[in-house]
Amino acid sequence: MTGRPPAPRCVANARMYSPAPGAAAAWKELFAWLARESRIDLDVIDHAFPLALSDLWARKDLGAAFMCGFPFMLAGARPRPVAAPVPCGALYGGKPVYATRLIVGAKTRFQSLEDTFGGRLGYTVPDSHSGYNALRHHLLPYFRQHGAKLYRQSVGPLTTPRRVIEALLAGDIDVGPLDSYALDLMLRHDPALASQIRVVATTDLAPIPFLVAAADCPDEIITRLRATLLSFAAAPACAPLGDQLCLDAFAPVDVAVYDLILRWDADARAAGYARPC
Incomplete structure (x- = not known):
């Protein structure tokens, strides 16, 4: 049987935006949706405090984890941007x-x-x-x-x-x-x-913290994860998740705007x- 080899399994984590058990559960649901729609296997890991976020961001199998723009801009070897959340509410003006x-x-x-x-x-x-x-x-x-x-x-x-x-x-x-x-x-x-x-x-x-993947994550995985996340706002099945996560959409990451930091x-x-x- 011929065809493309299966994409490698990746890990996902939303520790930065899991300040309450209900939020953590909703992110796990979102990552499950992301895995199904993108056809990328994602293993959700906790990596909770007191484990260092820097260790998470350095993982070679990282597929989607939130990273603050400050350490991203300071990093010598940066992870790959995937997508940025657009929170709901007047403060954010529909922007990431x-x-x-x-x-x-x-x-x-x-x-x-x-x-x-x-x-x-x-x-x-x-x-x-x-x-x-x-x-x-x-x-x-x-x-x-x-x-x-x-x-x-x-x-x-x-x-x-x-x-x-x-x-x-x-x-x-x-x-x-x-x-x-x-x-x-x-x-x-x-x-x-x-x-x-x-x-x-x-x-x-x-500019808000955004989801990143490992620095050497294959282009195909990044493309599929990003395209799926950018479809979040239009996906009827994601409306309850948007409510649970105070989230309107995901947006492409413009690294240049993080120079502000x-x-x-x-x-x-x-x-x-x-x-x-």
């Missing part, structure tokens, strides 16, 4: 973008970001855009105005959005950064959270503000 929400506890006295100055600032990891780079970019004008550090303590690495929430509610930090799309998913699957936190500021928009990093470093504090 996101922001950082700066949150405080709902029962605290803080009504504005400035009210938190002098307190304890949480962050995720230094190579995170939403949890570090965008946070620092938003605070940079205040740093320039004050000419000194804004907080008495920077607390981290907290690593994940869920751990930022936990630190905030435990009183370990006064304010912390959350990827806006991750927060949307948290609120969708844990609506009680809305009464426990308050957003005091939102950063400028930036490097510019924000360079601006902060040039101002002597390498660490958000």
Whole structure:
């Protein structure tokens, strides 16, 4: 019997956007749909905290996993872009973008970001855009105005959005950064959270984390995965998943727009503000 050899099995992971069990389950359903429609075998793996995301992104069998634009742009050997999510909601304007929400506890006295100055600032990891780079970019004008550090303590690495929430509610930090799309998913699957936190500021928009495959993933696999993901918005069977994942569509990845992230990093470093504090 002749024909093309079967495509190799690949792994898939949505850890970055699985901040609640319901979201994690929905991503597994999406990856199952993606495997069926693309005819690419995808094994969904957990790779949960405290395992390092860098190890996930370095896997030779990676087919679809979310990667932040900051480590992608800094990487010497970059994975291959597959597609970027387009979250639903007015903030995103139908584009593959996101922001950082700066949150405080709902029962605290803080009504504005400035009210938190002098307190304890949480962050995720230094190579995170939403949890570090965008946070620092938003605070940079205040740093320039004050000419000194804004907080008495920077607390981290907290690593994940869920751990930022936990630190905030435990009183370990006064304010912390959350990827806006991750927060949307948290609120969708844990609506009680809305009464426990308050957003005091939102950063400028930036290009969103996107799905990547291994650097040497065959072209055919990339093409089939990308084409299938780009059909998500028009697939009637995916409407319930769109609701569960606060997701309108997937879009092609324009790597050039991620230069914005490097510019924000360079601006902060040039101002002597390498660490958000």
